[in-house]
Amino acid sequence: MPIVADCYRYVVGVDTHAATHSYSIIEAVTARVVDEATFPTSAAGLARALAWIGRRTTDAGTAGVLVSVEGSNSYGTRLTRHLLDAGYRVVDAPAPTRGRGESKTDAIDARKAATIMLPRRSAGLADARTGDLHDCLKTLVPARDRMAREKTRQFNALVAVLRAHDLGVDARRKPGMSTVKQIARWRERATDSRAEQFARAEVIALAQRILVLHAQLAQNLASLRELVTAHAPALLQMPGVGPVNAAVILNAWAYHGRIKSEAAFASLGGVCPIEVSSGNREHRRLNTGGDRQLNRALHSIVLTNGRCDRQTQEFIATRIAQGKHPRAIRRTLKRYTARRIFRL
Structure with missing residues (x-):
């Protein structure tokens, strides 16, 4: 070469x-x-x-x-x-x-x-990486990560305040969206103590912010689905692949011809095996390199298939019967998933 x-x-x-x-x-x-x-x-x-x-x-x-x-x-x-x-x-x-x-x-x-x-x-x-698709995904994918993290922080803060003050909500478990919508419609009460007034105002603000983020995430998901459907509809037909994971894969792929081989794609995703054998011991360790967002998407696909895909469940059961560790099985499945995506 x-x-x-x-x-x-x-x-x-x-x-x-x-x-x-x-x-x-x-x-x-x-x-x-x-x-x-x-x-x-x-x-x-x-x-x-x-x-x-x-x-x-x-x-x-x-x-x-x-x-x-x-x-x-x-x-x-x-x-x-x-x-x-x-x-x-x-x-x-x-x-x-x-x-x-x-x-x-x-x-x-x-x-x-x-x-x-x-x-x-x-x-x-x-x-x-370049092109209109990449420019769109470069904006949408990180934005979704930021909004999802902020929504989690707001939810945690809401639960913390509800557990610290008796505002009439059972906070032993994380509240659902119906409870959040109800809290967002609350009004101040004259009968509340000063501490309860501040707590009620805080949970109202947190609930309203959660609803805004929930709507923004839904709009972001619709945009990602539209882009993926227009450029790589076959990805959405794969078991365990949704619009978000498909968008991450497309963002790493960038354009046809950037990734030259299946091995290169596996290396990019950090799922290619790294040989660390010595003597009579044959072993391959975890690859910590590559695009970690792509690796996370492949990991998410494998976990989803492990719960919902019958063929994957049978493969896992067979390997466990052979004495394989669940982590080693997941690494193998991630490599197989990368191969299948590359061949689409």
């Missing part, structure tokens, strides 16, 4: 930050630094950066230039979009590693982002 130094004339490394981006242009064959510069992240600054890259790589054209961007999905999102629109291939640069006592500057990090790509296989690079 050809490496980057064989396929490209120049490699541009970019160290991204909130206010400025640092760029370093490296000649692929010799690893010689052609030029380095820093530009602001404003629209004018990004345009100047693209013009600067074009002037210094004019003999190679966009097809002969690879751009390695550190943080292409965070600080470098807008830059990545501009580079792709201009025709450059953009890949994710790994986080720089520094030895003990080694210097650190933005220029050094940009240079490392470029030079670390030179010996790598061109077909195995992590192309930057």
